[in-house]
Amino acid sequence: MNFNFLSPVSDLVLAHTELLSQQTIGKKVKIHSEQNGIPDLDDVKIAIVGVKENRNDVNYIGATLNFDDIRKTLYSLFPGNWHTTIADLGDIEPGESVEDSYFALKTTTELLIEKGIIPIILGGSQDLTYANYRAYDSLQPMVNIVSVDTNFDLGDSSLPIKNNSYLGKIITEEPYNLFNYSTLGYQTYFNSQEEIDLMERLYFEAYRLGEVSKNIHAVEPIMRDAHIVTVDLKSVRAAEVGERLKFTPNGLDGKEICAITRYAGISNKVSSFGIYEYHYAPKDDITAMLISQMMWYFIEGVNCRVKDDDFVNSNNYQKYNVLVEDEELIFFKSIKTGRWWIEIPFLANLNNKLKKHTLLPCAYDDYVDATSGKIPERWYKAYRKNNF
Known part of the structure; x- marks a missing residue:
């Protein structure tokens, strides 16, 4: 398989992994390294892919991305009673243009899904969801997206794509593959009434933060119908994350976001999962740990999948x-x-x-x-x- 777009996991992370207990995730994951190249993917069910692209962030001022802290934290955790094999394929480096990065993510995601592998995408700005969605163009005719976000990210589709306006592009650009879009945890004061009305006219689903927090179990059937799940880290309340990720005092807490990612993993339909709007900061251990636990619960969910929608018999x-x-x-x-x-x-x-x-x-x-x-x-x- 052609994964030319991927750069290997850093030697710093590999050196850290050498010191871990034999029972940790880091000792069980198949890692793309400089020395050994892309690992054999024949028995792999889940693949981690970092995407160092954030230039379409409306607040972009040249910041670079680094996922080493997330990897080191994830690798140090202990797996559950899992039967799925995980690979870490490294990172997609920023292309010459943002469109090049989109193409690399689209191609990589498409290859993985065709092989029956679920990509866990680490970003980067959330407009990468657009590239993730376009990976399905040749895979299936209708796609359902669930977004965990404070905003609908509709924006003005006539303007260039940004991390707060990617949904408008998904809706208006051919081929029209989007069937349903659901937002979990939106906060009304971050969305104009026109956007709220448009969501209603399109018969999309929108669940306010209070609804989700009050009954987290209601998320499960929504996730069960999703193909793509995209999580904006701004949906997590400021108290739960490091300084560079603080966005709003109100939001999902750590237990709620992990429950949501577990429901995403349990869904038999979910075939790609992304965590976006990560802003790297040195020694931001708390954000790295939260993202690692979100990934842990998603993987746990995948391991708990049960085929129960066969209604022939x-x-x-x-x-x-x-x-x-x-x-x-x-x-x-x-x-x-x-x-x-x-x-x-x-x-x-x-x-x-x-x-x-x-x-x-x-x-x-x-x-x-x-x-x-x-x-x-x-x-x-x-x-x-x-x-x-």
């Missing part, structure tokens, strides 16, 4: 039909895991995006609401989008 599920107003809502519950789905019907006379009966992940609470005569909001938005 009726022995695998229970089916519930609920009449709400003029709609018959059909729910499925996995006997293996107890997780729930709701069917979105296909209207044959409409040229819709999905062309089939689609099962949308949902929560038990959605079923309870339906039995009380309330149509679940996720079903309504997906139904309208399907027939938009």
Whole structure:
């Protein structure tokens, strides 16, 4: 496989790894080194890729990126009872232009996903999500993105892409592969009313910080339908991170962001995962530790994946039909895991995006609401989008 864009993990990190206990992650991960080159990826399930690109950050003033502290911290942690093999492929260095960096990330991500490997992308500014998304152009026709962020990052799509406006480019540029976009943890005072209204008109999902913090378990069905998960570190409250990462006093705490990344890992659909807006600072041990624990929980989630959405065999599920107003809502519950789905019907006379009966992940609470005569909001938005 051609991974010419990747530079090896630094000798400093490798030297640090030599001193670690044999039971740590650092002793078990396959590492791209100067001496040995790209490791064999045949049995690898997860690959770490750093991207040292931040020039489209609206606040960019020439700062460089370095992921050594994150690697040293991650390597020093002990793995869970994991059965997946992890590789660290090193970093994509800044290209001559930002577009070169995008191309390198797009190509690398596409190669990994085709091989059945989940990339964990470390960035860099969050506009790299655009390059991550474009990696799916030749992989599948419709893509769902979940973004953990304080902002929607819609911006003005007619202007050059920036880390606060990449979503506008994803929506407006061909090929149009985006089906659903969900934001977790947004804070209203960071978003204009026009952007909030646009999210509503597009039938995208947006969950305020208070909603997420109040019921962190509600994140699970949202993640279960995602292909790409992108995390902006600005969504984490200032008390949890080092000086250069402090953005807002309100935000997700360490336990909440780790729970969210674990839900992302558990999702059978999630095939790429990115942590963005890292700003390197010497001796910023607390931020390195938080990111390492977020990665740890994502990997833990991947190791806990269960195939439970096979509804061909009726022995695998229970089916519930609920009449709400003029709609018959059909729910499925996995006997293996107890997780729930709701069917979105296909209207044959409409040229819709999905062309089939689609099962949308949902929560038990959605079923309870339906039995009380309330149509679940996720079903309504997906139904309208399907027939938009």
